[in-house]
Amino acid sequence: SRQVYTFGGGVKHDDPRAKDKVITGGKGANLAEMAEIGLPVPPGFTITTEQCVAYLADGGDFSDALRAEVAQALTHIEAAVGKKFGDPADPLLVSVRSGARVSMPGMMDTVLNLGLNDETVQGLAATSGDERFAWDSYRRFIQMYSDVVLGLDHDVFEEALEIAKEDNGYLNDVELTADDWRKIVGQYAEIVAKELGRPFPQDPAEQMWGAIRAVFDSWDSDRAKVYRRLNDIPGDWGTAVNVQAMVFGNMGDTSATGVAFTRDPATGEKAYYGEWLVNAQGEDVVAGIRTPQYLTKFARERAGAKPLSMEEAMPEAFAELAAVFDLLEKHYRDMQDIEFTVERNKLWMLQTRSGKRTAKAALKMAVDMVEEGLIDEKTAIRRVDPMALDQLLHPTLDPKAPRDILGKGLPASPGAASGAIVLDADTAEKRAELGEAVILVRVETSPEDIHGMHAAKGILTARGGMTSHAAVVARGMGRPCVSGASGLSIDIKTRTLKMGKREFKEGDIITIDGASGDIMAGEVPTIEPELAGDFATLMVWADAHRRMKVRTNAETPADCRMARQFGAEGIGLCRTEHMFFDAGRISAVRQMILAEDEGGRRAALEKLLPEQRADFHEIFTVMAGLPVTIRLLDPPLHEFLPHGDAEFAELSDTIGIGVDTLKRRADELHEMNPMLGHRGCRLGITFPEIYQMQARAIFEAACDVAAASGEAPLPEVMIPLVATKKELAILKKLVDDTAATVFAEKGRTVEYMVGTMIELPRAALMAGEIAEEAVFFSFGTNDLTQTTLGVSRDDAAKFLSPYVEKGIYPRDPFVSLDVEGVGQLVQLGSERGRATRPDLKLGICGEHGGDPASIAFCEKTGLDYVSASPYRVPIARLAAAQAAL
Numbered sequence: 001s002r003q004v005y006t007f008g009g010g011v012k013h014d015d016p017r018a019k020d021k022v023i024t025g026g027k028g029a030n031l032a033e034m035a036e037i038g039l040p041v042p043p044g045f046t047i048t049t050e051q052c053v054a055y056l057a058d059g060g061d062f063s064d065a066l067r068a069e070v071a072q073a074l075t076h077i078e079a080a081v082g083k084k085f086g087d088p089a090d091p092l093l094v095s096v097r098s099g100a101r102v103s104m105p106g107m108m109d110t111v112l113n114l115g116l117n118d119e120t121v122q123g124l125a126a127t128s129g130d131e132r133f134a135w136d137s138y139r140r141f142i143q144m145y146s147d148v149v150l151g152l153d154h155d156v157f158e159e160a161l162e163i164a165k166e167d168n169g170y171l172n173d174v175e176l177t178a179d180d181w182r183k184i185v186g187q188y189a190e191i192v193a194k195e196l197g198r199p200f201p202q203d204p205a206e207q208m209w210g211a212i213r214a215v216f217d218s219w220d221s222d223r224a225k226v227y228r229r230l231n232d233i234p235g236d237w238g239t240a241v242n243v244q245a246m247v248f249g250n251m252g253d254t255s256a257t258g259v260a261f262t263r264d265p266a267t268g269e270k271a272y273y274g275e276w277l278v279n280a281q282g283e284d285v286v287a288g289i290r291t292p293q294y295l296t297k298f299a300r301e302r303a304g305a306k307p308l309s310m311e312e313a314m315p316e317a318f319a320e321l322a323a324v325f326d327l328l329e330k331h332y333r334d335m336q337d338i339e340f341t342v343e344r345n346k347l348w349m350l351q352t353r354s355g356k357r358t359a360k361a362a363l364k365m366a367v368d369m370v371e372e373g374l375i376d377e378k379t380a381i382r383r384v385d386p387m388a389l390d391q392l393l394h395p396t397l398d399p400k401a402p403r404d405i406l407g408k409g410l411p412a413s414p415g416a417a418s419g420a421i422v423l424d425a426d427t428a429e430k431r432a433e434l435g436e437a438v439i440l441v442r443v444e445t446s447p448e449d450i451h452g453m454h455a456a457k458g459i460l461t462a463r464g465g466m467t468s469h470a471a472v473v474a475r476g477m478g479r480p481c482v483s484g485a486s487g488l489s490i491d492i493k494t495r496t497l498k499m500g501k502r503e504f505k506e507g508d509i510i511t512i513d514g515a516s517g518d519i520m521a522g523e524v525p526t527i528e529p530e531l532a533g534d535f536a537t538l539m540v541w542a543d544a545h546r547r548m549k550v551r552t553n554a555e556t557p558a559d560c561r562m563a564r565q566f567g568a569e570g571i572g573l574c575r576t577e578h579m580f581f582d583a584g585r586i587s588a589v590r591q592m593i594l595a596e597d598e599g600g601r602r603a604a605l606e607k608l609l610p611e612q613r614a615d616f617h618e619i620f621t622v623m624a625g626l627p628v629t630i631r632l633l634d635p636p637l638h639e640f641l642p643h644g645d646a647e648f649a650e651l652s653d654t655i656g657i658g659v660d661t662l663k664r665r666a667d668e669l670h671e672m673n674p675m676l677g678h679r680g681c682r683l684g685i686t687f688p689e690i691y692q693m694q695a696r697a698i699f700e701a702a703c704d705v706a707a708a709s710g711e712a713p714l715p716e717v718m719i720p721l722v723a724t725k726k727e728l729a730i731l732k733k734l735v736d737d738t739a740a741t742v743f744a745e746k747g748r749t750v751e752y753m754v755g756t757m758i759e760l761p762r763a764a765l766m767a768g769e770i771a772e773e774a775v776f777f778s779f780g781t782n783d784l785t786q787t788t789l790g791v792s793r794d795d796a797a798k799f800l801s802p803y804v805e806k807g808i809y810p811r812d813p814f815v816s817l818d819v820e821g822v823g824q825l826v827q828l829g830s831e832r833g834r835a836t837r838p839d840l841k842l843g844i845c846g847e848h849g850g851d852p853a854s855i856a857f858c859e860k861t862g863l864d865y866v867s868a869s870p871y872r873v874p875i876a877r878l879a880a881a882q883a884a885l
């Protein structure tokens, strides 16, 4: 097939490849399309991305066939423009630009004014009637070509120019005359000859092939590679090359150049937005050498700026441009990002593409465009990146505020917060009670820090990854969190901390941005989220199009309420252990754990029962009418134990057991590898009275709520870390027996379910058998990832990012499900489970339940619901809708 496609000058291609971004790149495809719908596009041609791939693979030569196609395409431009490439009397000049399948702004190379040499510059001077313009164009070309194609440092040219300006006493480029530019061209030629040992290439054909080569090579430049990695762009796409007749925005005061958006990319406002410069070439707008001016009178007046807008200075060209904006929006049905040039009052379009936008703008534009009839609801749903909603749900840093960045950690839980540094949870709670905003800073957090985390405005840790305790709990609470900030060191003795070279005391103010991971000194002002309006509208549309339900991971009434506001349709995971850390009951929990025998445990559990019952009572009430999945106790018991002499002494006083006995018991509970130790259902098997107490609390609360409100809650009792059917059978019987006892006592029954988490490979493999006992499965993909990969979720931060950088895992598998590996277990578990029990209810409650890519996988796998932390609920609703479209 063809490798070169012409555009402009009246050509129309039947070949769909001409307008296929995969073949001709985004820029080339859109130029061809704009030309075909009758917009003024300078004629040109595009060399396909396929040629780039071939060129880079072959070590860089061009085939005769390609050379012939290019020569042919060049005659198309010559005919359309009426000039010849290299003609000394009236030369055709071209631009050579990159254009990949998706835009990679500024990552690859461009050469302008190509075709100029010592002879053609005279022709340009004569035909343009502007000698200064011709010599200025030539020196720009030498400078750009030398930098991009010949690999010379562009500073040497800038220096020569600065010296020339100083010698003449000029401040600005505009003061240089034709003669000055001619001299500078002479100097530039000398620089090239000296640096390179050969003269600047004079043959236009050689210039063109050099530029094509440079554009192809720039696909593999370091910065392009980095950009691709950051944006998940495959390395084998290649870039197309666009060769196009030059038009000049620098031919005097009737010429101009600019970039524009058809709507405001920051706010989404339906108003033309952009910048332009009179008598300038495109690079001048971007490079910031001159300050660009407003496009519209409205924008200029709103900003209180003086220099005339394009609307005022060039009303006719502007009117034409505005008509083009409207036409392009209608054609592409999206906001467009446009480059244009006016050459002596004639408008030319150089580029159009769908414009990048903020989350807020994406939302507003999607909703507005449906209302305008430009797109349908499904398109609107697809237009908004679910993760971008995160920016909208939390207070965010005021983008205008200055920041003093100290360092960076992982963006563990979004939102921004400022407050005084506090180094332990109790201090956090005390100072917060006095009305102070505090940031809890820890090496890492443990379940004991929950009260401090709750009291804090934000959490910062030196260790721990995206699923570390701090990260999971912070996301659940909606607290901003930056975790694993490796540059942070804490000295608890002096109560100081260091970030790099800077030192801070407890009480000093810092700001963290949980969306970027940035840590800043002092207070940076924030702005509040907006949940009504466009956000609400888009959510209603998303809900109408999704199949999977969206639940939340929550255990406090406040979080449950928050999650309902965000649209949660039930609780997918209530981690009951978090309730054990409450200040009022931790000593009873410790008494239970440290008890020597069952009798001792039962006595302590008696104290905990009413507390747990009250927890569930409140949650059932908040979640009235919705299913609530309650997981029985999961973490290794020693996590609840006291630390340090003071805590042991205090406990000893409270429960009347000697410190030595307590310490011995604590030692006995110590485990080498607690995550694979005495936890999950193993606790229920060995200490059934714990699960019994929890089950009793659940059913008593359910009966009470049903009696009080007339609406029975829908408890789903969930057993964690099951590996075998036997474990589940034993514990299910225990739950059923407890239910029967409570129902008999209360004289009423409520419906309930017993199910299990699938978080061990064995459970997934044995799902067929396990489903005989379970009526629902919830995939605990945090543990399932940990156990399948053999990677500790609490220690992964230290080595996982290099893994991702090297492409060993495409993304952090604790953030985005390892679909290839762990995904197989989810799929297999689902299939085997459903083979046994066709109506088996399937859900996911690992952190992946809030990750859009993982949600897409869940949709494909046929899960019934995903469960995400409260602030992720809207993200999950949108992602589930997108997955279902």
Ligand code: PEP
Pocket (backbone or CB within 6 Å): 573, 575, 634, 759, 779, 780, 781, 782, 783, 784, 845, 846, 847
């Ligand atoms: C899981 O393992 O995926 C899970 C949800 O449980 P937890 O994170 O509490 O271990």
Ligand code: MG
Pocket (backbone or CB within 6 Å): 720, 759, 780, 782, 783
């Ligand atoms: Mg788990």
